[in-house]
Amino acid sequence: xxxxxxxxxxxxxxxxxxxxxxxxxxxxxxxxxxxxxxxxxxxxxxxxxxxxxxxxxxxxxxxxxxxxxxxxxxxxxxxxxxxxxxxxxxxxxxxxxxxxxxxxxxxxxxxxxxxxxxxxxxxxxxxxxxxxxxxxxxxxxxxxxxxxxxxxxxxxxxxxxxxxxxxxxxxxxxxxxxxxxxxxxxxxxxxxxxxxxxxxxxxxxxxxxxxxxxxxxxxxxxxxxxxxxxxxxxxxxxxxxxxxxxxxxxxxxxxxxxxxxxxxxxxxxxxxxxxxxxxxxxxxxxxxxxxxxxxxxxxxxxxxxxxxxxxxxxxxxxxxxxxxxxxxxxxxxxxxxxxxxxxxxxxxxxxxxxxxxxxxxxxxxxxxxxxxxxxxxxxxxxxxxxxxxxxxxxxxxxxxxxxxxxxxxxxxxxxxxxxxxxxxxxxxxxxxxxxxxxxxxxxxxxxxxxxxxxxxxxxxxxxxxxxxxxxxxxxxxxxxxxxxxxxxxxxxxxxxxxxxxxxxxxxxxxxxxxx
Amino acid sequence: xxxxxxxxxxxxxxxxxxxxxxxxxxxxxxxxxxxxxxxxxxxxxxxxxxxxxxxxxxxxxxxxxxxxxxxxxxxxxxxxxxxxxxxxxxxxxxxxxxxxxxxxxxxxxxxxxxxxxxxxxxxxxxxxxxxxxxxxxxxxxxxxxxxxxxxxxxxxxxxxxxxxxxxxxxxxxxxxxxxxxxxxxxxxxxxxxxxxxxxxxxxxxxxxxxxxxxxxxxxxxxxxxxxxxxxxxxxxxxxxxxxxxxxxxxxxxxxxxxxxxxxxxxxxxxxxxxxxxxxxxxxxxxxxxxxxxxxxxxxxxxxxxxxxxxxxxxxxxxxxxxxxxxxxxxxxxxxxxxxxxxxxxxxxxxxxxxxxxxxxxxxxxxxxxxxxxxxxxxxxxxxxxxxxxxxxxxxxxxxxxxxxxxxxxxxxxxxxxxxxxxxxxxxxxxxxxxxxxxxxxxxxxxxxxxxxxxxxxxxxxxxxxxxxxx
Numbered sequence: 001x002x003x004x005x006x007x008x009x010x011x012x013x014x015x016x017x018x019x020x021x022x023x024x025x026x027x028x029x030x031x032x033x034x035x036x037x038x039x040x041x042x043x044x045x046x047x048x049x050x051x052x053x054x055x056x057x058x059x060x061x062x063x064x065x066x067x068x069x070x071x072x073x074x075x076x077x078x079x080x081x082x083x084x085x086x087x088x089x090x091x092x093x094x095x096x097x098x099x100x101x102x103x104x105x106x107x108x109x110x111x112x113x114x115x116x117x118x119x120x121x122x123x124x125x126x127x128x129x130x131x132x133x134x135x136x137x138x139x140x141x142x143x144x145x146x147x148x149x150x151x152x153x154x155x156x157x158x159x160x161x162x163x164x165x166x167x168x169x170x171x172x173x174x175x176x177x178x179x180x181x182x183x184x185x186x187x188x189x190x191x192x193x194x195x196x197x198x199x200x201x202x203x204x205x206x207x208x209x210x211x212x213x214x215x216x217x218x219x220x221x222x223x224x225x226x227x228x229x230x231x232x233x234x235x236x237x238x239x240x241x242x243x244x245x246x247x248x249x250x251x252x253x254x255x256x257x258x259x260x261x262x263x264x265x266x267x268x269x270x271x272x273x274x275x276x277x278x279x280x281x282x283x284x285x286x287x288x289x290x291x292x293x294x295x296x297x298x299x300x301x302x303x304x305x306x307x308x309x310x311x312x313x314x315x316x317x318x319x320x321x322x323x324x325x326x327x328x329x330x331x332x333x334x335x336x337x338x339x340x341x342x343x344x345x346x347x348x349x350x351x352x353x354x355x356x357x358x359x360x361x362x363x364x365x366x367x368x369x370x371x372x373x374x375x376x377x378x379x380x381x382x383x384x385x386x387x388x389x390x391x392x393x394x395x396x397x398x399x400x401x402x403x404x405x406x407x408x409x410x411x412x413x414x415x416x417x418x419x420x421x422x423x424x425x426x427x428x429x430x431x432x433x434x435x436x437x438x439x440x441x442x443x444x445x446x447x448x449x450x451x452x453x454x455x456x457x458x459x460x461x462x463x464x465x466x467x468x469x470x471x472x473x474x475x476x477x478x479x480x481x482x483x484x485x486x487x488x489x490x491x492x493x494x495x496x497x498x499x500x501x502x503x504x505x506x507x508x509x510x511x512x513x514x515x
Numbered sequence: 516x517x518x519x520x521x522x523x524x525x526x527x528x529x530x531x532x533x534x535x536x537x538x539x540x541x542x543x544x545x546x547x548x549x550x551x552x553x554x555x556x557x558x559x560x561x562x563x564x565x566x567x568x569x570x571x572x573x574x575x576x577x578x579x580x581x582x583x584x585x586x587x588x589x590x591x592x593x594x595x596x597x598x599x600x601x602x603x604x605x606x607x608x609x610x611x612x613x614x615x616x617x618x619x620x621x622x623x624x625x626x627x628x629x630x631x632x633x634x635x636x637x638x639x640x641x642x643x644x645x646x647x648x649x650x651x652x653x654x655x656x657x658x659x660x661x662x663x664x665x666x667x668x669x670x671x672x673x674x675x676x677x678x679x680x681x682x683x684x685x686x687x688x689x690x691x692x693x694x695x696x697x698x699x700x701x702x703x704x705x706x707x708x709x710x711x712x713x714x715x716x717x718x719x720x721x722x723x724x725x726x727x728x729x730x731x732x733x734x735x736x737x738x739x740x741x742x743x744x745x746x747x748x749x750x751x752x753x754x755x756x757x758x759x760x761x762x763x764x765x766x767x768x769x770x771x772x773x774x775x776x777x778x779x780x781x782x783x784x785x786x787x788x789x790x791x792x793x794x795x796x797x798x799x800x801x802x803x804x805x806x807x808x809x810x811x812x813x814x815x816x817x818x819x820x821x822x823x824x825x826x827x828x829x830x831x832x833x834x835x836x837x838x839x840x841x842x843x844x845x846x847x848x849x850x851x852x853x854x855x856x857x858x859x860x861x862x863x864x865x866x867x868x869x870x871x872x873x874x875x876x877x878x879x880x881x882x883x884x885x886x887x888x889x890x891x892x893x894x895x896x897x898x899x900x901x902x903x904x905x906x907x908x909x910x911x912x913x914x915x916x917x918x919x920x921x922x923x924x925x926x927x928x929x930x931x932x933x934x935x936x937x938x939x940x941x942x943x944x945x946x947x948x949x950x951x952x953x954x955x956x957x958x959x960x961x962x963x964x965x966x967x968x969x970x971x972x973x974x975x976x977x978x979x980x981x982x983x984x985x
Contacts, residue, residue, distance in 0.1 A: 020594035021560075033553065099604030100593060103547070106642025139645025139974075264640055267657035267951025271636075297951075332656045332968050354654065357640040363624070364634070364944045366641040368881045369655045369951065375973045400640065422640060433589040436638025443566045443589040447638060453566065500978045510978045 008184055011211040013124030013471045016464040018429065019456075024115070026129070027078035028098040029085075035092035042084035042093060047077065075129065107137045108355060109422070109432045113402060120472035121427035121465035128156040133405040140374040141406045143511045148483045150509060162479035166488040169417045171255070172323050172347045174392050179321060181254060183214040183417075185474055186489050187407060189466075190398055190421030191237050191257060191327070193221025195272045195281045195293075196359030196436070197425075197447050198454035204462030205424060206230035211467050217257055220270055220295060222284035223249040235325065238315065240269060241295035243285035250318045255348070257325040258311060260298060263352035263399035265361040266329030266370050269297030273360055273437050278449045309344040316345065323347040325396070329369075330354055330376035335383035338393070342384065348394045350419055351376050356399030357422040359447055360437030373399045373410065378498035381414025385497050404476035411492045412506045427469040428462050529673065530706040532734065532939030534632025537932040539905065543626050544608035546619075547588050549581035555600040561592040613908045616843040621878045622902055625937065628880075629903035632936035634943050646970040649846025649876065650885045653967045657951040674949050675956035676942055678708045678892050680777065681807050681831045683867045700831070701805055703776060707942050708887060708957055711738040711934065712874050712897035713759055715839075715911070720744050722922040723904070726930035728752035733935050739779060739895065742768045750774075757809065762791065765798050772802045779809040782821075783836055793828045807831040813838070814852035814875060819859045826860065826869045834872045835891075839898045840910040842876030849876050850889060857890020857962050866962075880944035890962040900934045 078095060085093045104111035116132035119125070126132040133149075134142045148154075171181045189205050196219065203226055209216040210233045217235035218227065222244020227234050236253035238245050250256055261267065272281075272293040282289040302311050312324050325348035326341045328334065334351060341349050353373025358366065377397050384390040397410040398419035407418045426432070429444050441448030445456030477489060484507050486492055494506050503513035549569060557577050561570040569586045573579030586603065593601045612619040624635050646652055681702040688697045711727045714720050724740055725748050731738035732755040739757040740749060742764055749756060758775040760768055762782065772778055780795050792810060799808050809832035810825045812818050822833050835856060837848055853873050860866040873886045874895035886894045902908065906920040922930045949957060952966055960966060 018594075021597040022594050022599045024590065024593065100590065100602060103588060103603070103605045104590065107644050108640070108642050137643075137645040142645065261657075267953075268947060273636075329657070332965075355641050358638065360636055360638050362634050362636050362944065362947055364879075364881050364947060365951070366637075367643060368885075368948075369657050371654065371968055371973065372645065375977050378977050430639075431590050432639055432642060433587060434637045434639040434642070435587045435589060437636055438587075438638075440566055442638075443564075443587075443591045498977070501980055503978070512974075513978050513980075 008213045010184070010474070011467045011471065013468050014464050015123060016461055016468060017122050018118065019461075020429075024100045024104060024111075025076055025098055026101050026111075026115075027076040027095055029076060030094045030096070032092045032094075035090040037090055037092075039089065041087045041089065045083040045087045047081065047083070075127075105432050108135045108400065109402060109426070110135045114426055114431060117403075117423060117426045117469065118429070121469045124468040124471040125160060125475075126156060126472065133403055135402065139512075140372050140400075141402075141409055144374070144409050145509050145511065146405075146408070146412075146480060146483070147504070147507050147509050154479075159479040160475050162475065162482045165478045165481040165486070166490075167474060167477045167481070168488075169394070169490060171394050173394060174345075174347055176345070176347070178323055178347065179254070181323060183212075185212060185214060185470060186411060186417035186477070187420050187470070187473075188215035188235075188396075188417070189217065189424055190357075190419045191217035191219040191235070191259065192359070192421060192425075193219030193237075193243075193270075193272075194224050194284060195219075195221040195276055195449060198441075198445065198449060198457065199224055199226055199280075200454050200457045200459050201425075201428060201446050201462065202227060203230075203459040204428065204457060205466060206234060207459060207463035208424075208466035208470070209233040211463065212470055215255060218244075218249075220259060221272075221281065222286075223252070224284055228252070237327075239295055240297060240299050241285075241293065243287070243293075243295075247318055250315060250322070253319065253322055255323045255325055256315050256319060257327055257350065258315065258346075259327045260302070261327070261329035261352070262358060263329045263354050263356035263370060263373070264358035265365040266331070267297060268361065268365055270295030271360050275439055276437075276441055276449045278451075281449050305340040305344065308340055312341075312344040312346055325350055327352055327398075330371040330373065330399075332371065334371070334376050335379045338380040338384060338395075339387055339389070342387075342389050342393050346393070348396055349380070350396045350398055351380055351415075352419075353397070353399030357425075373397050373401065374413065377410055377413045377415045381494070382497045404473035405480070407473070408477060408480045408489075408492065409508060411489060412494070412508050414494055414498050416490075416493060423469065424466050427465045428457060530676070530735070532632070532707075532935060532942055534936045534939040535932055536631060537929055537936055538630055539626075539903075539929070539933065540926070541905065542584065543612065543623060544606055545584040545586065546606060546609045546623065547583060547586040548604050548606040549583050549586050549592075550602045550604070551578065551581065552600045552602065554598050555596075556598055558597060560595045560597060561601055564591045564595040566591070613902075614843055614910075616846060616876065617839075617878050617898065617902065617908045622908070624879060625899055625902045628940035629900075629933040629937040632939045634880075634940055634947070647846070649842065649849050650882050651846070652850070652971065653885070653888075653969045655884070655888075655948060655952065656966050656968050672955075674946055674954070675958075676708060676945055676949070677704050677706050677956070678870075678958055679704050680870045680872075680893070682869055685864075685867065701807060703807060705736045705893070707734060707736055707938065708893040708945075709734075709883060709938055709941065710736050710757070710872065710893060710895045711900060712836075712895035713739040713741050713744070715897050715901065721746055721748070722924055722927050723920075723930070724749060726904075726922055726927045726934065727900075728756060729927065729931035730934035730938070731755040733931065734938055736938075737777065742771060745771055759811070762795075765795050769802050772799055772806065775803065775806055777807045777809060777832070778803070779811050779832075779834060780830075781811045783811055783813040789824050789828060792825050792830070796829060809834050809872070811836055814841075814848065814873075816851070816855075818852060819856050822856045822869075822871075823859055823863060823865070826865050830869065832870045832872060834874065834895065836873075836895075837875030838910075839875055843910075846876065849873075849886070853886055853889040853891050854964075861962070880941040881948075883941055884945055884948045884957075884960060885967075887957060887960045888963055888967045892961055896938075900937060903933050903937050904930055 101111050105114045112131035116126045116130040168184045169186045205216045218237050220239030231252050235255040235257050236249045237257045239259040274290050274292040279289045326346040327350040354370035394416045396419050397415040401418045436447035440450040445453040502515040503510045567585045569581045571579045613622045679702045682700045714723050727738040732752050737757045742760045757777040759779040808830050810830045811834040812821050814835045814837035870892040872893050873891040877896050
């Protein structure tokens, strides 16, 4: 039942620029108006941006004060150029690193990663001005490189000239009579509920998933009717709250995900604060509006591996054609959990690492609980290899996977593919400010249920941005595979145990252990 | 009779910390600075865009001065301004708070917890460093399928946060007719594994001590007070105070010892001298046989020997103290000291003859369960509550210039409420941790290294050459 790969056509990149009039750049130019004589020399020497249209005449009529002249839509070359500063006869200009750039993002999602993801979402290609591969967390992915990255500078043009490689993966390898669903890229999009994110964002993600012939997921907040047209590309999630879970929604899906835990807050269950439980959210979840919702923890009908088996079988009985995915977090014995899920009959094991996203979680949980995915995947992979069942299970990694290179690295560490959440939201304009849970929710209209705010995201536009990002990622995977001399991304996954020697394994280099 | 805190009442009362909004007399500097440049043309897009009401229209119909303290750094106003006239940047005054360990973010959280008593919650995934040193170098292990969780967070299942102070007998003896013949030592149960350390700051201690004593009595735990600082105001709270006495001081304060449930002998500044501990101990026991005796040591590498020796001479509690400033420069010291001492006592088979209280470098709620996992029974917080009351974390270096931590007479009530809020919030976070681990009580967490995932070990296991014998 392998789907015809010929029928699938890679979606096209179409420009989807930000609707905001301004943009945050890395550098900015300040003009001291009391010194400026409006001679216009700066505009003449600037290779990229200061044009007459930007330094408006209007502004000069004001006698004093500081004016910001950067139009960040254009690209200031910053401290290496300084042509405008040097040419100014009255020394009225200063170039500096934009203080806004400095506060954007955090150690994991640096300002560079956010800005480069925005670039990819707009044009299907990073400009190369910003780091687009790794963050600055000081460990894990951020310390791992492919060996070719150490040898030479990777140029963007080279990436985008690489020829097409097979990046598809199959989501069922059990030969259990269920469909062998294949997706053309090694990722599908993560579970985010209606309630944590807006309906328009869910629809945008579903359109993108359909265009890429992959999947998105309902999350635990029920199955809104608006997603039914995309039902072949929507995973129904069954979580502990059972919001909106019924035979109909389970039967509708080609993949059903049993969510046991979430990497950002394992052991704590879901939490949707009262403000975000609008009447529409309440209706789908079958609850009372404006009351905080807790998903209990855990599934109280699953206390043992035998219960787990019955749980998986229950879903399989309800929907004989669906694949069952089991989503777990990363305790130290995650390998035992993995083998348990194998024997319970799961087709896909989604391992959600400790640095994953969330709509709301106590800070103590996000920082302190569970392993990062970079450790969990090799552990699970090695254990399943030892047990001789690795080739029957599909392992999807999630939680802290931000870039195309992260995806390739986690596959080289033993996963089959990855599940992407936050990156898609960043493509839609998320700035990682972390205010998703408060009041009306996300000020950018993504993680919100407020009607007025959610209108900020147009589903078609949003979908195109996600499509563009994956177009860019696809090119980067092509490039990595061609650099490594592999014809398929499935060859990147190690066949045997993951074992680093002198900081190297399977084309990967860990900078802290390199000898 | 001296009343120990937990004479069990005949009726069972579920322990609950009553928190109340308690605003301090000043606020922390806002995290963000919002600037509007001169090229603002008053299109008021920012007013439309901001969901936090930072930007408003003033009485003159123009965009007013932004209200910086409401800003959450979402960048919406900057992006929506067609002139690029708005700049949101990190407030240098905020950035200067604290130091590299007591970071501005930690101080902000403590302030929030003390003000509201709530648990800090936020959206999006964790954005900090991959791992760190000291308390940051290990994660909790929540094993959701293998060990199902307890539902204490929503109050449906009771999770106990009580711990015992004092020694426990190794075994019990009974006579032929089954009557207990062993003498069971006094134990004091406190409902939270947090006690309040004596103030570190030099100025205006008396009101602060009063606030601490009040908080300790509301929380049903203990506050440590130095014999030098003891005043009559405190006598109402005697059953919630631990009396700390310096070396050679014991004989001068016999009266106070008589009424104190716990007496702490402070050897922090001294070399080990078993004879003196024995002497002091004998004296305290003579004056007040019911009191528990604690020995306080400075946490340095020799502390394991000191601890072992003092357990052997018969103290009931050990208070391991590390200077906060030491932790700032060497965060790993906490791991060495707690784990080292705990492990040594376990190896000698005497761990249960003593309770270990740890203090130093406790800067966030997670440090309480982490200290306990490393082997402490309870922690004593010091700088944390001082930060809640306005301490600027100068580690004593600017005290002459005037310590900002001052509790005025009228503020005692408020100060104690803030301490209660802080501890209440930390207890709620402890419950989250215990619930997620599937533990019913915090006593079981002590020394449970299996409930922690250590960064160094995993890093070597996955990325190092683990089984190379080189």
